[in-house]
Amino acid sequence: MFTDDTLKKIAREILKGYSLEPRGIHGVAHWGRVLDNGLRLAEFTGANPGIVQLFGLFHDSRRLNDSRDPLHGARGAELAAAMNGGLFTLPSPDLELLRYACTHHTEGLTEGDATVRTCWDADRLDLPRVSVFPKPARLCTAPAREKDFIAQAAARSEADFHTSLAQAIIDGLE
Numbered sequence: 001m002f003t004d005d006t007l008k009k010i011a012r013e014i015l016k017g018y019s020l021e022p023r024g025i026h027g028v029a030h031w032g033r034v035l036d037n038g039l040r041l042a043e044f045t046g047a048n049p050g051i052v053q054l055f056g057l058f059h060d061s062r063r064l065n066d067s068r069d070p071l072h073g074a075r076g077a078e079l080a081a082a083m084n085g086g087l088f089t090l091p092s093p094d095l096e097l098l099r100y101a102c103t104h105h106t107e108g109l110t111e112g113d114a115t116v117r118t119c120w121d122a123d124r125l126d127l128p129r130v131s132v133f134p135k136p137a138r139l140c141t142a143p144a145r146e147k148d149f150i151a152q153a154a155a156r157s158e159a160d161f162h163t164s165l166a167q168a169i170i171d172g173l174e
Helices: 004-015 028-045 049-058 072-083 092-103 114-124 147-158 164-171
Strands: none
Touching: 004 028, 004 049, 004 072, 004 164, 028 049, 028 114, 028 147, 028 164, 049 072, 049 092, 049 114, 072 092, 092 114
16 A cells, blocks of 8 residues: 555656646546545455555546547556556556556446456446446445445545545645
């Protein structure tokens, strides 16, 4: 698991090449909620929390627009691979899980490694920010399918909740 200081440094590096508005619907607040959702889920799923944290930062990090951009996950995966060994280091098997999770996060898949499924659910649970509510059948893990878990994540999403990490990153932009 990475410290907030390390995650802030990684996010600031990502933002150097980020094409969209950092405060937009796929920006830093979203990254923070996905990271937070993922860590909450990981307590139940046994997912690797370090991979979950990095997924939160990288999965939308190379979007070119806020609508259809089918290769954005793959570009985020490549950025993660390029940054590995710098501000963070993942062993090869963990890096491959992160790359897979990023590359395929928009394909609607629900099967696979527990860490990958946790990452995908973490992102899907933040869909209410764009008025799309996750259907339990399209979620990958039992905890994410629970009505209360969905409701709590939806409340954070709809309120545009900023985690303390996301707020610190945004504050650093000014």
